[in-house]
Amino acid sequence: MIKNDIYELYQTMERENILLSFKGVVTSELLSSVLSIMESKMDYMDESPKMKKKVFNVLVECLQNLYHHIDSNEEQDRSFTRIEVKSALFMIAKKDDHFVIRTGNYIDKASAIDLEERLDMINGMDKDELKKYYQEVLSNGTLSDKGTAGLGMIDIARKSGNKLEYQFLPINDVNSFFCLNIKID
Structure with missing residues (x-):
């Protein structure tokens, strides 16, 4: 049965024109590898240098957000394994005249409330x-406890030129799953 499942996944990825996808723990080594792979893929695509730069810049911001902001607290650690909490999903797809970057990761509900307010403000x-x-x-010049200035989502919205589509899916009493969809045209 596994052959059938993997083939269905392959067909879906072909149909959706997924250029790259990943599910797992985001590390600094992974960031370097993914950026290198996408840089090579973009070099072979028949896209304008401006579009390539936009996609690459948004991808860098998305991956840095996943790397810096996937965090856990004690309650999350009790409800998931450490790997699950640190795990993320991202994919890059090429649609007709635009690219789409999708990310997903666990987030505690208190942080989700703050992030939703921030995203609504940015989208407004x-x-x-x-x-x-x-x-x-x-x-x-204020840095968070993670050493970031909070520019990531602002930069993604600026560079993509589009509103940030997002959703928080409730998982349990403590956690949500944050889904972010970015259209770049």
Whole structure:
């Protein structure tokens, strides 16, 4: 039966034109490898240099977000294995005239509430407001406990030129699964 399952997965990936997908623990070594693979793939695609740069830049931000922000707390550790909490999913697909990057990862519900507010605020801004907000956050100079300035989602929205589609799927009393869909055109 496994042959059938893997073939169905293959057909789905072909139908959806998935260029690259990954499920597992995100490490710095993985980031380097994925970026190298995508850089090679993009070199062979008949896309404008501008589009290649946009896709690559958004991908870098997405992977850095997964790497820096997949975290766990004690309650998450009790409800999942350590591997599950640190695990993420991402895929890059080429559609007719655009690319899509999708990511998914576990997040505790308190963090999900904060992130949802932030995403709604970002999605409510136009191009000029995003640029201004980016500059404000950058000049503020405050770093989170993870050593980031909170520019990732702002940068993704700016570079993709589109609203960020997202969803939080409740998993249990403590956790949600965060799904992010980014269209780049």
